Amino acid sequence: MSPVAVAQRLESPVPPVFIVNAALRLRRFFLRMADAVVPSYMSVYDRFMGAAHTMLVHSAARLRIADLLTAGPLHGAEIAARAGCDADVMERTMLALVSIGIFRRLSDGRFANNRTSKGLISGATGGVRGFAEFFGHEPVMRAWARLPQTLQDGKQGFKEVHGRLAWDWMADDTAVQAAFAEGMSSMTEVVAPAIAAAYPFNEVKTVCDVGGGVGIVLAAVLRKYPHLRGILFDSESMLREASAYLRAAGIADRVDLVPGSFFDSVPRGADCYLIKTVLHNWEDAEVFKILRNCRAAMEPGQRLLVPDFLVMPDAFSTLVPFMDMAGLMIYCGRERSPERLAEMFTDTGLRMGRMVPLPGVQAVFEAVAV
Numbered sequence: 001m002s003p004v005a006v007a008q009r010l011e012s013p014v015p016p017v018f019i020v021n022a023a024l025r026l027r028r029f030f031l032r033m034a035d036a037v038v039p040s041y042m043s044v045y046d047r048f049m050g051a052a053h054t055m056l057v058h059s060a061a062r063l064r065i066a067d068l069l070t071a072g073p074l075h076g077a078e079i080a081a082r083a084g085c086d087a088d089v090m091e092r093t094m095l096a097l098v099s100i101g102i103f104r105r106l107s108d109g110r111f112a113n114n115r116t117s118k119g120l121i122s123g124a125t126g127g128v129r130g131f132a133e134f135f136g137h138e139p140v141m142r143a144w145a146r147l148p149q150t151l152q153d154g155k156q157g158f159k160e161v162h163g164r165l166a167w168d169w170m171a172d173d174t175a176v177q178a179a180f181a182e183g184m185s186s187m188t189e190v191v192a193p194a195i196a197a198a199y200p201f202n203e204v205k206t207v208c209d210v211g212g213g214v215g216i217v218l219a220a221v222l223r224k225y226p227h228l229r230g231i232l233f234d235s236e237s238m239l240r241e242a243s244a245y246l247r248a249a250g251i252a253d254r255v256d257l258v259p260g261s262f263f264d265s266v267p268r269g270a271d272c273y274l275i276k277t278v279l280h281n282w283e284d285a286e287v288f289k290i291l292r293n294c295r296a297a298m299e300p301g302q303r304l305l306v307p308d309f310l311v312m313p314d315a316f317s318t319l320v321p322f323m324d325m326a327g328l329m330i331y332c333g334r335e336r337s338p339e340r341l342a343e344m345f346t347d348t349g350l351r352m353g354r355m356v357p358l359p360g361v362q363a364v365f366e367a368v369a370v
């Protein structure tokens, strides 16, 4: 990505949380109304064909069909020729995608992008192409297929089906890792400016982002606070990706890249720590290890900022319940209520401080070292 594009994304205005939540509630209302005007079997049909939805969207994402249509509408056979696919199957696939509201069909039979399919364009702000590709990969689908058994025995999907963690599978497959990293990055870019605005970083000198990925949050924070230095702590392979991003963000000279595992230790020397959407990827035993290692690196009074999903009694979006199920079936993690997080902080030498809501059913939970 060019430096200008990175700067634009990191400084783009963030809609207020109450507007985002109101939009999500309104969407839920309309979806319920849509169910109310048809017989129940029609609504259920759409849901039990969910695997078809996943694979249709996965195929469109993987073949980058939305990208192909940015130059203008195309016939199914033309899309097939450009994507190296069978023309008959492409036509039928496109019609099925149109039936679920992704792409539109013009009166001359050509297909075009619509508002929804634009979310599948590569590099779109907040785009979901990467995750749409990731979640349809066969090992992920096979893990989901274990749910009836998991309901009986409580065992996690991916680990039981494949005998290893999804993270190890990703590390071995560069295409899958790239799809996941793309999805994660676009999701993080949307909230990074809100995280940078949520905390008075002018009070600290060095921020360490634990499991910080390519450094998107660190980039948003360091660009907003020019006095700050950063430590980006992640696996060696992730940090290789990070260098190019931090250079494009114009902050590479203010960031130390530290490879390592948060299960072994966390770098000392920062006066503020961050760990975004990492804890929900792990079960309690691992989270305790990560939090203890963070606490060991911190001085009393220092803060660990934990931007993560916000479990609320009224789940007005599918986002958090689905993330929780993905934790069970794919990542080997879970979503935790603010009360549960507070307990885990207490057990690891931290105490819950403020909670700042973020757009998209997320919040920054502040853990203070005691």
Ligand SMILES: C[S@@+](CC[C@H](N)C(=O)[O-])C[C@H]1O[C@@H](n2cnc3c(N)ncnc32)[C@H](O)[C@@H]1O
Residues within 6 Å of the ligand: 167, 184, 185, 188, 210, 211, 212, 213, 214, 216, 233, 234, 235, 238, 260, 261, 262, 263, 275, 276, 277, 278, 281
């Ligand atoms: C869900 S991603 C979150 C990335 C980033 N915090 C964000 O929100 O965009 C989880 C991150 O944890 C990193 N990670 C996984 N296991 C790790 C370990 N043992 N030690 C350090 N980082 C790890 C991954 O490489 C990945 O960047």
